[in-house]
Structure formats: C-alpha cells, structure tokens
Amino acid sequence: MGSGFSPAVFLDRDGVLVEDVELLTDASEIRILPGVVEALAMLKEAGYALLVVSNQTVVARGLLDEAGVRVLEAEVETRLVLKGAPPLDGFYFCPHHPKATVSVYRQTCECRKPRPGMLLKAAEEHGIDLSRSFMVGDRPTDLLAGQRAGCRTIWVKTGQHEAPIIETREDPVQAQPDHVCLDLLEAAKWIMSLGPHSN
Numbered sequence: 001m002g003s004g005f006s007p008a009v010f011l012d013r014d015g016v017l018v019e020d021v022e023l024l025t026d027a028s029e030i031r032i033l034p035g036v037v038e039a040l041a042m043l044k045e046a047g048y049a050l051l052v053v054s055n056q057t058v059v060a061r062g063l064l065d066e067a068g069v070r071v072l073e074a075e076v077e078t079r080l081v082l083k084g085a086p087p088l089d090g091f092y093f094c095p096h097h098p099k100a101t102v103s104v105y106r107q108t109c110e111c112r113k114p115r116p117g118m119l120l121k122a123a124e125e126h127g128i129d130l131s132r133s134f135m136v137g138d139r140p141t142d143l144l145a146g147q148r149a150g151c152r153t154i155w156v157k158t159g160q161h162e163a164p165i166i167e168t169r170e171d172p173v174q175a176q177p178d179h180v181c182l183d184l185l186e187a188a189k190w191i192m193s194l195g196p197h198s199n
C-alpha cells in the first residue's frame, strides 16, 4: 500500500475517443464517440490518470505538422470538457513511420505502437504504476503496446477493425486482449467491476 504511483487508463484517440475517419487533419472532422464523456468521468473519479497515446501517421505523410496535431488534441479535449468530461492528464503521439514521406520522420522509433515507448514515457512523466493500468484501443497494435508496457488491455469495437487478434509481420506475438467491449463506456464499467485499485 502507498506506492505513490497512480494507475492510468491509456487511451487510443481515433476509434476510441473520436470517430476514426482514417486520417484526421481538420477539427471539423472531430466527432466524439457515444459514452466517452461518461466513461472518462467515471475513470477519473476512480483515481485513474487519463493518458492519450496515438500514432499520427498524418505527420509522417506530411498531411499535418506536429503543431497541427496539438491543435486537434486541444480541440478534442475542449469538446470533451464542454460536454462534462474531466480534463485529460496528457496527450502523446508518435509522428514517425518507417516509410514516412517526410524524411525527418522516416525512422523505426520506439514510440510507434505496437512498441510501448509512448506508454513508458507517459508512465515516467506522470508517475504511473503500469501493472495497475489499462490500455484501451481499437487495433491489435494498441493491445500489443499495452501488453508490452505491462498493462491489461481492452479492445473496443468502436473502430474500423474486425477482430482484436492478429499476428503482426514485425513480430509473431499475438495481441490477445484481456477484455473485449462494445465501447469505452463498457470498458470503464468493466474496469470499475474489478473493484477499487489498491494504493
């Protein structure tokens, strides 16, 4: 008891918080998914840090710069808060891609999911206990990143992906979620059903 570290819920952005429109580059395309506001309020109330971790290939493709991603993040948060959600604790994104058209982003980085770099950085910056934390995502890569960071993982069906289990080419590890949910609200209720996290 009393580790001083908080649990977190790591959240993918597109397909979990907002509708996945493939390549989100304009604030007019932001649509908050149903149940998200209530889910975030429930998790925050229960003591979870809320940390968004998102691959943003729009940057690697030259469709949006990093400042543009920050503008969209701020807009997502503003809309959530206006609807009654608590402020989020942090936004992290990976701008890289091994085949990026913008050369400065063309690299095999540690932050692009399915690698766990973003979660590890966020955990360090926010004092997170990964073993009591969860990763919620709509893609197998989200689940792998969560597993590798030592979190429990939840697959939600609000994205565009048919099944949570794949074998990635880069790695034969299977992404097998700890739980499958319709949406983030159901995921939050499942986390609540596990009981209070021990501090």
Ligand SMILES: [Mg+2]
Binding pocket: 012, 013, 014, 015, 016, 020, 137, 138, 139, 159
């Ligand atoms: Mg997604």
Ligand SMILES: [Zn+2]
Binding pocket: 094, 095, 096, 109, 110, 111, 112
């Ligand atoms: Zn990266």
